[in-house]
Every structure is written in structure tokens, then in C-alpha cells.
Amino acid sequence: MNWTGRRLPRTEDPALLRGEGAFTADLAAGARAVRFLRSPYAAGRILSITAPDLPPGALLITGADLEGVGAIRPELFRFNYRAIAQPVLPRERVHFVGQPVAAVVAATPEEAEDIAETILLDIEPEDPVVTIDDALRPGTPTLHAEAPGNLVVDGTIRHPDCEAAFARADRIVELTLRSGRQNATPMEARAGLAAYDRATGRIRLTASCQMPHMLRTGIATLLGMAEADLQIVAPDVGGGFGQKMALFPEYPLLVWLARRHRGSFCWVEDRNENLIASAHSREQRHHLRAAFAADGTLLGLEADILANTGAFSCYPTTCGVEPLMALAEYPGPYRLPTYAARARALATNTCPAAPYRGVSRPVVTFGLERLMDRAAAALGIDPVALRRRNLVTEFPHVTPTGLTLDQASYVEALDRAVEAADIPAFRTRQQAARREGRYLGLGLAVFNERTGYGTPAFAARGMGIVPGYEVVDIAMTPAGEVEVRIGASPHGQGLRTALAQLAADRLGLDPSRIRVIHGDTDRTPYGWGSFASRGAVIAGGATQLAADKLAARLRRAAARLLQAEPESIALRDGAAWAGEASIPLTEIARRVHQRSEQLSDLDGFNLAETAQYDPGGTFSNACHVAEVEVDAETGHVRVLRFLVVEDAGRLLNPLIADGQVHGGVAQGIANALLEEVLYAPDGNPLTGSLADYLPPSAAEIPPIEIIHMETESPETLTGAKGLGEGGTIGAPAAIANAISDALAPFGVDITELPATPARIRALIRNAR
């Protein structure tokens, strides 16, 4: 029986659906509650922090208490990166509204919040730097002395022949676009529970995180403690989307408290804190110039990329993650002969940026796909034909930034999408609607998604800490079940199910016999975590390798017991077979462990193996098509139809793949239409609740049609490609193009996301 590729329901789901999941806050019984006091000013000098009425038993912790605790200071050795430092609690200055400046400990969260209100924070406000324009203005205040001009990253790529391409272009198309700031808004906000073990002196930090091993390294380094004395557990985690990769100041403080006060301390972030003080993303401005020949051939591209990355640099990726991804990946799926780009990260007095599902690619795809539509209009070429002319068709293809595109289906996916969308029928509907004063639009977005990249890709970025590989330990118990211990840390991706399917096929076992163990640094090998659409490819590849090694051992043992050659042994249906003869794997497991006198001369006394996998990476691809109706009177956009043609190589579990696409598209629609973190000019956040920051509800998300293609990757062991971020990457561009198509009669188009009703109305009003 082939388990891989089946739409197996996720084994993770029943407990979650029954409300029996265990999230960090569910585990907090008996712990003292921590409440953070947060800066009310975007910039300022701390004069004093005093507690006139601190009740007995309560604690107030300030930066002055944290003698010897280091600062969060990730490194990047390229692109003119300036290492800036984020204190766990600041002693001198505050840098954004929401920055933790002190912590109160009390018996309950309610009491801690009551006490926190009585603490006197005396902060002298200073002039803040809030926007990209603020940061660039000559003479503007400098946040960090290490980063003059608030320039933390300044990367450049310039091909010498780029100017020549523009000189011989028949048409130059320009575009300035803005991407609003977002918050990933995981359903569970951040949470941490640090507990001191009196017997061993070790600390266990249970935290809602994506990278438990990395968190351990980061915290142990800051606190100067042995990594071996710190255990990180990621229990059920209610979504991360990148936000929970970062090392935040709150977690080392919890561990510090547990060590210092030899007890248990819990912090459960509330929604307001999450919205203003966790991590933001995607506040970018791009200026693009593209050179085209009259026949639509793309000759060259120039990009100037500015990213407002907030007050500090996120650990471990650094604040370079957004601008540098845009710098490296702007060519997208297109043949681009020559390229020149500059990408800058600007420090401002706003919440720090961290990766968010798709990172810069939603903005890049918005830019590239708007550019294609504008170019098509300028050149009088059908937008589909223009794309088809320029998409990469021969693989492997090396991009102007040195990335290798593996076998993919860029043109084929576009063609499938165009066919399924039935554009001629849409145009008829569109014309009929316009006669009634209704504005329908159709937009498409073609893109590729770099996924499953290992150490070489991260090393090329020049990161001080280079993630990439994954390690999997596999073992069969004496009773014949299989434990798969992974360094990755899934939190909603269904990896427990998908990896069990993979291992089941290699071992001839039912997946119900396989347990995937993750999210605990005491019980799993060192690994990087779940982010960057890497689970199926990297943890999957390592699982397959480990399972194959275990299968080889089982075959050797079976060969002995069945008196056959190991090469002739087949593993299926829970048994090892030599022709008609068979022996259950449970029996082999029992004998290896408990009758080892019969078998230990073969492979020793256990059935344990380990494997490592570190692929170079693979590009999945997709084409999204959106159909919208724009209400010209209110500016409201309704998404009528959303179609995704997705090619993520071999699908381990299409049901899970569908779920990834659905969730991603929903977040992409949110990016296109609804969600935007806003700041007042003084740096005060204006979107501190879900009444102001608007994630979509089910009512705003149309049914999503998915067509899968499966161009297997030659670059990955499983043939799979990642697809975790694709939904968020393509949807904003497809919707922006659809709105622009709808508004064509007004002669306006979309260059700013989210395309809010007020912005759309302003475009229409100013056009008339």
C-alpha cells in the first residue's frame, strides 16, 4: 500500500477539534504570572522606573536588574549590515511603542496587570523616526549609533550591461509601489512558561515558538548559561507564520526569572501586545524600471527596494531578511538578461520586522506582476502572451542573481490557469456588468517560490548563524512501533501526518504505528525548525533517509530469520517477506531487543538510525487567478472567485497541501484588501485591536479552487517542493491586477496594498 500521496486526514486534528490540544497557556497552572510594562513612547530616554505600591510578594524587574545579561545582536557579514543590539530590558532609551521596559510578577495575570498600572515609568520623549521617508530624511534622528542614517542593510547587485539594455529598449515601464505593514496575527499569540527544576537546576521553557533549538542557543548565550541546562518545549502552537521564529526579549527574561527565583513564571501575550509589540512585516516601497523590446521581450530590470524594518534586527535572520530576499528574488520566474538593484533596511521607531509567510515575495510578486500588466498595456500585447514570452522554459536555469531554477511548469501552470479561468467568458460577463454600472475584474499572478533550501543558501546570505540542514533520528521500539524524532518543529503544517506517510512506505508499516516526535530539545536532534516552506523537503528528505537505513537493518535481520538474502527481502503490511515466507516486524523488533543473542552480531542491540539532509533548494511555482467585483461607490472589493494552479512537485499529502493553499490565500487576500498596521506620526500604533487591524473572516474568503500539477523536483530526495508560503505570495498580486482590470474604465490602477475601500474611492474620485 502506498501511503505517500494519499489524502490522509491529519492525525494532529482530532485532539485540536475536541479542544484537547495543550498550548502553553494550558500548561501554566501553578506558575506566577508575568506582565510586561511597555514603552508608551516611540522614542525616549528612561529617567526612572519606580514602584511606590509594590505589594508583598510581587516583583518588579527592570533593565538595572539584568546585570550581565547580553543583548540580542544577530550578525550578517554582507550587504553593509550594521549589527544593532536589542536589550532584553533597556536601561537608557526606548525605541518603539510596545517595547518591554520592565516586568511585573504576581500570583495571577489579573493582579500583575493591576500592579503594572501602579508602576511609574518616567520617560522623556524624543523625536521619533516612523516612516521610510522619516528614516531617509537628511538630519533625521539616528536610532542606533552603529547604523548612521538609520541604514542597517544596504545591498547592491549591478550587472554592467544593465544600462545598455535600457538604452536599446523600445519601451521602458516604471512603477512605484507600496506595501502596507502587516502582523502575521497567529490565532495563538506568543506565550512562554519557564520552570526551574530543583533537583537538577535545569530550566524548561515551554514556548509558542517555531525554532526551539535556535531559541535555546539564543537564550543560553544571552544569559551565559549552559545550553544543556535549558530545555525548550514547543507544545501545540497556534500558528507562527514566521512571527514565532524570532528570539524576543520576553523569553530570556522568563528564563532569567526562573533561574534567579527558582520557580515557574508564565507570560501569555494578549492580543494588544501581539498587535503592537511582537513582530511586523512587509512595510516596503519599491521603485521598478523595466526595459522591454517591442515584441514584449524583457531586456532588463532595475529595482530600488526600501524596507522599514523597525527598531531592532530580528534574531537569527536579521532585518536583512526582507530587503535581501527582494534583492535576490526579483527576477522571479522570468528570463531576465540583466539586472540592477539596491535594497535597504531602514531602522525606525516602530515594532521590529520579522519574517512573515512569504516574507518579501508577496511584495516582489505584486511588483513584477503589476509591471507585466502595465507593460502589456503599454506595448499593446495580451498580458498572458507577454508573460508566456518571458517565462523560463528551460531548466535548470540560472537567474541573474545566481539562483538555480530546477524543473518547473511556469508556462504550463499559466496555461492551465488561463484555461480553467475561461477568460473569454469572463470578458463577456465583464462587458455586460459594465453596462449595468458594475465593475468586474480578472487578474492573474505567476510566480515561483524558493523552498526547501539548506545550508548553502543561508550561508550565501552571510548570516552569522547559518540554518539549513535537518537531522532525523528514527528507532523501532521492542514492540515494533517507530519513533521519528525530528529537529523541525511543525505547528499546523501537518508534518506529523506527512512524515508518518513517508516513513510508512519505506518501512512497510501502517502510519498509525509511527510516532513523529518534535518540539522538544531534550527529545529531538538539533535542527532548525519549521519555516521557509522547508518541512516536506528537508525534514521529509531526512525522514526518508533515516527510514531507509532502518529498513536496511530490518531486512538484514529478516534475512537471517527467514534464511534469505537481504536484497530479496520486501517490507510490506507490517512484515518482512522473502517470497511467500514472512515474519512480522514486531517479531523482528522483539528479537533484536530481547533475543539479541540471535541477531546482535548483525547490527548491534537496537533498531536506531539517524540521518541528515541538507538540500540546495527547489522552486515550486503557481499561477493564481482572482475575479473581483469593485463597488465604485464605496470602493469595496468582493472576491468572487479564486483559482490556484499549484505545482509543488510530488505531493506527500494533497489534503494538507490544499489546506496550506487555502490558509495562504486567505492571508494573501487579507494582505491585498484588509490588514494594515498603522502608526500615527508620533509613532503610536493605531491598530491595537482586531477592531482596527482586520484579519479576514470566513465571509470575506471565497471558495478557493485548486488544481495541482506535480513536476517532481530533481533536486530533492522526495521529489517534493515546498508550498507553505505560495498562497500568500500570489494572492495579493492577482487581486491587485483584478482590481486594476475592474477599474480600467476609470484609467487608474493599484500600486498600494492593502487596496482599502477608502484608497479605491480616492483613486476613482480623483480620476473623474
Add this chain to the structure above:
Amino acid sequence: MKCPPFDYHAPRSQAEALALLARHGEEGKILAGGQSLVPTMAFRLSRPASLIDINRIAELDHCRAEGGRLRIGALTRHARFERPVAPGPTGALLARAAEHIAHAPIRTRGTFCGSLAHADPASEWCCIALALGAEMRVLREGGERLVPAADWFQSVFTTALAPDELLAEVSLPLLGPDWRCGFAEFNRRAGDFALAMAVTALRLDPAGHVAEARIALGGVAGTPILAETAAASLLGAPPTPERLRAAAALAAEGFEPTEDAQVPADYRRDLVRAMTRRALEGSLAA
């Protein structure tokens, strides 16, 4: 986002509740559905020292047609109105608006009278109360008074209700079949507070001319407001599409819009124009 400390009282009768209100005055707050009060307490924007929970008071739990008016007791939940509570235009208008009030779980708890007492500028019930001329029956220990809607709304979240008073009942006229009621609101997500809403009520005479007209706007100023000039412009003539459009344009110009980062003033006027016209057209389409 945890509530500050408070005392909790659960009176069993109206008299007991009024005595508690008299005792606690400014420090006491009535808890009915709690769908606005509890979140504002969690944000610590509201800090009543005592909550007086009226949910156990049977006398306040009614919703009935009586004497040409619909009498809505203090414990009547939003969900009650999802299907018409009375035949005719009033019940239909309430049902039309009910689906726009937040989400289903909130509608099963939040109350009609609670919305009137809270007086959120974007409350559907407040806008309807003003449009139809609701009357509030207000009790305090040893006293009772009736307050017309025109005198009820004072400013954002502020009404004529005194700290020692309980809004026991709201009554609405049960309009006859010659009335045409319309409702339209705009929000960015289903269930959100409206960025603009319009409630319209036209009485048509046998010749099909507009004999009476009421237009109320919600979510656009500190309180719901009447668009009186716009309404007056419709009187004495058939409600043609051109006249409806002209009235909507008048409604859009005749008020001072609230502005914020997401909703500039001219956009608010655009929305009022669109919602007023849609409410009027919708009321006549059936």
C-alpha cells in the same frame, strides 16, 4: 487585557436592582449581555467598582406588541430580532438590521436595550431608534420617566440615562403597511461596526407621494443623526430614482463627519450618499 477588580451583584428583582443602583451610583454598572461592557473593562477603559447583573430578573425579559408599539424589555437579545418579531415594516426592518450586528454568538448574548444604553455611534439599534422615534422607559428607585429618542443620544457613548437609572424597556412604533423602511450599511468585514449606515422610513399616500420621511445615519458622527433636509426634500412627490439620488446627496452634505486614519471625511460622505440611496431604493423595491 484582564478586567480590573470589581464587585458583582445578581439581583432577582427590578426593585432590588434599582436599590443597588441607588446605592452604587457612579460606581455601579448594569451588566446585561456584556458584549460591549466586558471588552471595555478588559481594555481597562471602563472600571466600574460594582457590576449589577440583571440577567436573573424575569420582569425585564419581554418583547411584545402592545398599543401600536413594540415593547422591548432589557433582556431581549439581538438574536430575537433575526426573524421578524412583529408583522409589518417595523419587524421587517429590525430583522434586516439584526444580521449586521456583530456575529451569531454575540447576538445570542448582547441586548437591544444594552445597545441603546451603550450608545455606540455605529449601533444599528440606535440608528433605528432615532429613525423610528423610539421611547425609552427609564426606572430609578422610586421613579420612572420616558425619554424620546431625540433627547436620548448626547454624545459618543453618552445618553440621557443617569448613573442611578436602569433602561428597562425601549418601545418602537409598529408602522403600518403604508410605510416603506430601508436599511443599508457599509463595513469592511461582515459583522464589523459600520463605517456608515442609513435607516430610512417613508410613508406613501394613496397617490404614491411621500407623506412622511425619516432618514437616520449611523456610524458617521458622535451619535446617530437625522438627515432632516434630505428627508424633507422627498415630501409631497413620488419617490423617483432621481429624487432618491438627490436626497442621498443632501444627506451626504448635511453633517460633520468623524474622521480617522482609515476613514477620511470625504470618504465618509461618499459612503453616506451610497448607503442612503441604497436604503431608500431597497425600501421601495419590494
